[in-house]
Amino acid sequence: MRIATWNVNSIRQRLEHLTRWLSEAQPDIVCLQELKCMDEVFPAGEIESLGYNVAVSGQKTFNGVAILSKFPLEDIRIGLPGDANDLQARYIEAVVSHPNGVVRVASIYLPNGNPVDTEKFPYKLAWMDRLISHAKGLLDLEEILVLAGDYNVIPTPLDARHPEKWVNDALFKPESRESFQNLKALGLTDSLRQCLPDEAVYTFWDYQAGARQRNDGIRIDHLLLSPEAASKLTSVCIDEHVRDWEKPSDHVPVMIDLAL
DNA sequence: ATGGCGGTGGAGCACCGA
Numbered sequence: 001m002r003i004a005t006w007n008v009n010s011i012r013q014r015l016e017h018l019t020r021w022l023s024e025a026q027p028d029i030v031c032l033q034e035l036k037c038m039d040e041v042f043p044a045g046e047i048e049s050l051g052y053n054v055a056v057s058g059q060k061t062f063n064g065v066a067i068l069s070k071f072p073l074e075d076i077r078i079g080l081p082g083d084a085n086d087l088q089a090r091y092i093e094a095v096v097s098h099p100n101g102v103v104r105v106a107s108i109y110l111p112n113g114n115p116v117d118t119e120k121f122p123y124k125l126a127w128m129d130r131l132i133s134h135a136k137g138l139l140d141l142e143e144i145l146v147l148a149g150d151y152n153v154i155p156t157p158l159d160a161r162h163p164e165k166w167v168n169d170a171l172f173k174p175e176s177r178e179s180f181q182n183l184k185a186l187g188l189t190d191s192l193r194q195c196l197p198d199e200a201v202y203t204f205w206d207y208q209a210g211a212r213q214r215n216d217g218i219r220i221d222h223l224l225l226s227p228e229a230a231s232k233l234t235s236v237c238i239d240e241h242v243r244d245w246e247k248p249s250d251h252v253p254v255m256i257d258l259a260l
Numbered sequence: 261a262t263g264g265c266g267g268t269g270g271a272g273c274a275c276c277g278a
Contacts (some may be wrong), residue, residue: 009277010267033264034277036267062276089263133274152278206278218278250266250278256262 001098002026004103005148006222007033007204011064013044015251021242022050027255028070029096031107031148035064035089035251039166042066059089065107065149069096082130090127100260101144103229108149113170123168124152128179130187138226139187144260145187146228150251153180155190157248158200159219171220189230191223191256192238201238204251212243221254232258 004027008014011032017048022030026198032050035042039058051070058064067073073094080091093106100221110131115126138145154172157163168174184190192201211217225233239253 013267034267079276112276114276114278166278169278204278206263209261209264211265220278249267 001028001260002256003029003103003139003146003148003223003258004052004253004257005029005031005033005107005150005223006253007109007150007249008250009034009088009223009249009251010036011042011066012037013247014045016080017161017242017245017248019046020245021253022052023240025229025239025253025255028098029103029105030068031105032066032068033064033109033150035066035090036061037064040082055092055094057089057092059087063089063109065089065092065109065229067092067094067107067109069094069105071096071098080127080130081134084128086127098260099218102140103144103146103260104138105148107145108147108151110149110151110153112152112175113176114164114171116168116173121173128176128183132183135183135188143226144229144232144258145154146229146256147224148222150220151180151222153177153222154218154220155180155222158198159202161200161202161216161218161225166218171218184224187227187229188224189233191225191230192219192236192254193231194230194233195236203238207250221251223254223256229258232260234259
């Protein structure tokens with residue numbers, strides 16, 4: 001089973017990229033972030049015609065997450081628990097029923113947190129606390145669980161081409177990294193580091209200043225696995241070439257293969 | 261480098277992203 005995550009930076013701008021990538025990568029499940037549209041204009045029909053079931057949580061202009069699956073989606077949960085006043089569309093979770101077993105998947109768009117001297121940074125950290133609380137409950141289920149998405153966290157200096165540029169940034173602040181570490185410490189495995197412990201690889205390159213050409217990237221898109229999922233991990237791939245297509249997203253797809 | 265790009269809403273340019 002192949003599971004992917006991709007921040008598309010507007011689904012309507014990127015629909016051709018998505019369909020092209022789906023046909024070449026053939027993922028079974030895809031977690032999308034930054035849809036930047038409301039549910040009613042999400043191009044569900046086009047995606048369904050490619051053989052995917054769709055669960056969407058969109059909003060006007062900003063954020064927005066979705067799960068695509070070749071297998072039926074059940075128990076769809078929209079929104080991260082813990083703050084009824086938080087209306088930002090950043091979390092959707094579903095159970096995928098595969099003939100060989102059940103997989104619970106979440107598509108996560110964790111807040112950016114910049115600028116750090118505004119309310120945006122505490123919102124990010126509070127959101128991470130809520131994610132940790134929710135993940136605890138999910139891990140108790142002892143299921144095959146994949147928490148995939150744009151975490152907006154650079155976990156270690158290895159995950160940035162120029163870590164010194166990020167020291168005052170919400171993506172690399174000690175508080176953000178510690179919280180990400182605490183999330184993993186619940187028993188979640190960073191699938192990319194499981195397969196490539198020491199390799200400098202990135203999932204995002206800024207549009208500006210020729211960041212892609214200079215490989216000035218960061219790794220912020222992650223697939224975290226429960227023990228039941230990690231034991232089935234066979235491979236990880238960052239589909240970097242998509243960043244060089246015409247009018248790309250600034251993020252590229254990351255995908256894993258699980259033996260089931 | 262002084263966000264230098266790109267997307268959104270809405271018809272200017274502010275706001276957001278990372």
